[in-house]
Amino acid sequence: MRITTCLVIATVLSVSSTIHAEFSGKHLRMELEKKTNKFWNTPERINFILSKYGIDGELDATSVVDLNSVFVDVEYLGTIGVGSPPQYFKMNLDTGSADIWIPTEPCDSCEGHKTFNPKDSSSFQPINKAWSLRYGDGSGVNGVTAGDTVRIGDASVANQTIGLATSLSADFVNDRYMDGIIGLAFPSLSFTGQKQSVVERLYEAGEIAEPVVGVFLGHIGDAGGKGEAIFGGVNPDHYTGDLKFIPVTVKKYWQVAFGGIEIGDRSIRNNAQAIIDTGTTLTILPPTLAKAFHDAIPGATFDNRYGWQLPCKPTTSLGNITFYLGGEAFPVPIADMIRERSSPEDPSLCFSGVAAANSDLIIMGDTFLRNYYSAYDYRQARIGLAPSKA
Ligand SMILES: *[C@@H]1O[C@H](CO)[C@@H](O)[C@H](O)[C@H]1NC(C)=O
Numbered sequence: 428m429r430i431t432t433c434l435v436i437a438t439v440l441s442v443s444s445t446i447h448a449e450f451s452g453k454h455l456r457m458e459l460e461k462k463t464n465k466f467w468n469t470p471e472r473i474n475f476i477l478s479k480y481g482i483d484g485e486l487d488a489t490s491v492v493d494l495n496s497v498f499v500d501v502e503y504l505g506t507i508g509v510g511s512p513p514q515y516f517k518m519n520l521d522t523g524s525a526d527i528w529i530p531t532e533p534c535d536s537c538e539g540h541k542t543f544n545p546k547d548s549s550s551f552q553p554i555n556k557a558w559s560l561r562y563g564d565g566s567g568v569n570g571v572t573a574g575d576t577v578r579i580g581d582a583s584v585a586n587q588t589i590g591l592a593t594s595l596s597a598d599f600v601n602d603r604y605m606d607g608i609i610g611l612a613f614p615s616l617s618f619t620g621q622k623q624s625v626v627e628r629l630y631e632a633g634e635i636a637e638p639v640v641g642v643f644l645g646h647i648g649d650a651g652g653k654g655e656a657i658f659g660g661v662n663p664d665h666y667t668g669d670l671k672f673i674p675v676t677v678k679k680y681w682q683v684a685f686g687g688i689e690i691g692d693r694s695i696r697n698n699a700q701a702i703i704d705t706g707t708t709l710t711i712l713p714p715t716l717a718k719a720f721h722d723a724i725p726g727a728t729f730d731n732r733y734g735w736q737l738p739c740k741p742t743t744s745l746g747n748i749t750f751y752l753g754g755e756a757f758p759v760p761i762a763d764m765i766r767e768r769s770s771p772e773d774p775s776l777c778f779s780g781v782a783a784a785n786s787d788l789i790i791m792g793d794t795f796l797r798n799y800y801s802a803y804d805y806r807q808a809r810i811g812l813a814p815s816k817a
């Protein structure tokens with residue numbers, strides 16, 4: 428019986444090299460690639476992110492920023508195998524959705540992506556139910572469902588329900604780095620008719636020791652921003668101290684109780700719900716909290732085209748923003764919320780790692796999770812968080 432299996436995930440950035448990660452004596456390799464011309468703080472992108480949750484962004488969806496200089500965005504990708512013998516796909520690891528989908532043949536709009544060929548898989552089981560994921564901005568994916576063997580590291584599970592995408596909207600076509608999504612939320616959120624998450628199935632098949640996924644998302648500055656997802660346990664090399672466990676309040680997303688934020692000596696209490704989402708780049712707060720956060724930072728500005736921006740090089744030390752989740756305090760250095768340059772005209776302003784949305788729902792995305800190792804425990808419906816370590 429295997430104890431854990433490791434899916435090495437890497438941020439996509441402006442380095443082209445090969446990395447090696449080690450866990451339980453296994454070596455897995457994955458390439459780092461350059462990714463440019465895509466960024467997330469614009470009204471358009473925020474709406475796209477939020478449309479996954481069926482809520483609208485605060486900003487005007489029709490304002491669009493044209494971008495032609497180089498901006499680097501971050502997305503955490505890992506490779507999984509589908510079929511027998513396995514066909515490999517680069518997947519976005521997404522705790523904010525619950526389906527596994529890959530482009531398939533024939534596909535009328537999958538240019539630049541690896542496509543799955545069912546004819547080359549001896550373990551393929553057609554189900555042929557139509558499925559689709561639609562986003563509020565008109566983008567989406569659709570296709571048919573099937574079952575096949577899914578391999579993560581060297582663990583595998585037979586007849587896993589997956590979505591075969593026969594059509595991708597422009598957003599996905601343009602993302603040349605990601606072929607599909609591996610969703611790790613609970614099956615009640617599934618659009619492909621998954622009855623059980625792939626993690627629980629791996630566990631029941633005796634492939635992994637615990638129905639737990641441990642996720643480390645590296646900072647870009649640390650070893651090129653690589654990350655790691657461990658299926659079947661956690662990797663203590665990537666956090667300090669003990670995991671603080673907080674209960675999931677609704678088993679759909681990885682949703683927890685949110686109690687407010689603290690910045691300097693300001694404490695803003697707010698009883699809400701937060702979703703822990705590796706598939707969202709930013710941390711998304713209701714407008715009042717987003718404003719309170721940015722008001723505490725000298726030089727922060729809001730613009731209808733760019734959203735919230737922060738000075739790239741703050742002149743004073745900024746301290747922490749503390750998030751209250753499940754009654755526990757999780758401080759994050761505000762300096763870590765400064766992202767890449769936002770405007771070609773003004774090199775002094777950078778995107779903020781916090782965006783506002785017209786919703787009570789809070790999304791703790793990668794700008795939070797780069798500071799906290801996260802462990803998703805399906806059996807006990809809880810999330811463990813501890814300060815992360817590269
Ligand atoms: C595969 O899974 C599907 C959906 O859960 C099920 O209907 C089908 O009977 C399964 N096939 C096999 C061979 O187990």
Ligand SMILES: *[C@@H]1O[C@H](CO)[C@@H](O)[C@H](O)[C@H]1NC(C)=O
Pocket residue numbers: 746747758759760
């Ligand atoms: C920010 O949080 C860290 C980690 O808990 C802590 O060590 C540090 O003292 C905090 N800084 C401030 C200014 O409160």
